[in-house]
Amino acid sequence: MAVFTAVGLGDLTQWIKQFPLGNAVALKGIASGIENSNFFLTTERGEYVLTIFENLGFDQLPFYLKLMRHLAERGIPVPAPVANDQGELVVALHGKPASIVSKLEGSSQMAPQPAHCAAVGAMLARMHLAGRDFPMEQPNLRGLGWWNETTPKVLPFLTAANDHLLRAEMHFQEAFAGSAHYCALPHGPVHADLFRNNVMFVGTRLTGFFDFYFAGCDTWLFDVAVTLNDWCIDLDTGVIDQARARAMLDAYHAERPFTEDERASWQQMLRAAALRFWLSRLYDLHLPREAELLTPHDPSHFERILRERIATPAPELFHG
């Protein structure tokens, strides 16, 4: 149950008055998710999602929420944060940062077909373009710097074979990050965690991207690689499904053409995206936070994907 901080309707009676939403009439804890406490909140004005942030501080949150507002204002279907009467998007509740955002319609598509992957690719490209004039800067907090900090913490828990894999991949990624192709990659705000469970669909109509709390400024190609590594694979083997990958990449390319530097960086970036989640899953498994309530995600899934991306040539990023 992903409600770490208990909140009842009574707790909101006064609190909700700072928002232009009328009275709170129903509140229901959301059982999925591992990062934050989430609730469906019904007020006299409509349906919203109330999030209490368990790990992120008041300093980091404005980046995520202002990015969501920026994208929503430009027609990208993302939850729109609701400001209070002071214009603030992040407000304390039970001493923790909290926010209210609009509720998206639809549900996650956990068995995507090429049409879903095309819709995600096209919207991801539109989101990258819409983020170009976002004025705030925050690095991807799960980028190379974090990988370097985290690697020595998880190494003691690894088998000899995985110890070797992690060290070798870190060397490879350090070299990649210093390459001329890498330095020329287009970048800007990215979602950085656009897995199947963070997108809503009604049928094949994409109704929203959400869970922006790993967003940051990074290369757009990293975002594409993270997304493809989840949406366009066989989940048992990690092998890329060519039809879904082609659908996603072609739809992205039609909205925002990939560059030659991106083409030259593609395989390395698929490896980087696999490494990022292998590391975070290892960290969550072996060094769980205090009061961690949920079963951590399985790291071996991303170990398999990483080995597969090293061994097998990536599908072409674009033709021509």
Ligand SMILES: Nc1ncnc2c1ncn2[C@@H]1O[C@H](COP(=O)(O)OP(=O)(O)OP(=O)(O)O)[C@@H](O)[C@H]1O
């Ligand atoms: N704006 C929204 N509109 C509709 N449903 C939402 C919205 N935000 C969250 N949800 C629902 O709440 C669930 C949990 O949200 P979310 O994935 O953001 O939790 P989390 O703990 O932050 O995430 P994660 O485990 O993915 O890091 C989602 O699976 C979704 O069903």
Ligand SMILES: N[C@@H](CCO)C(=O)O
């Ligand atoms: N998408 C992440 C969970 C954090 O959002 C994972 O699958 O490891």
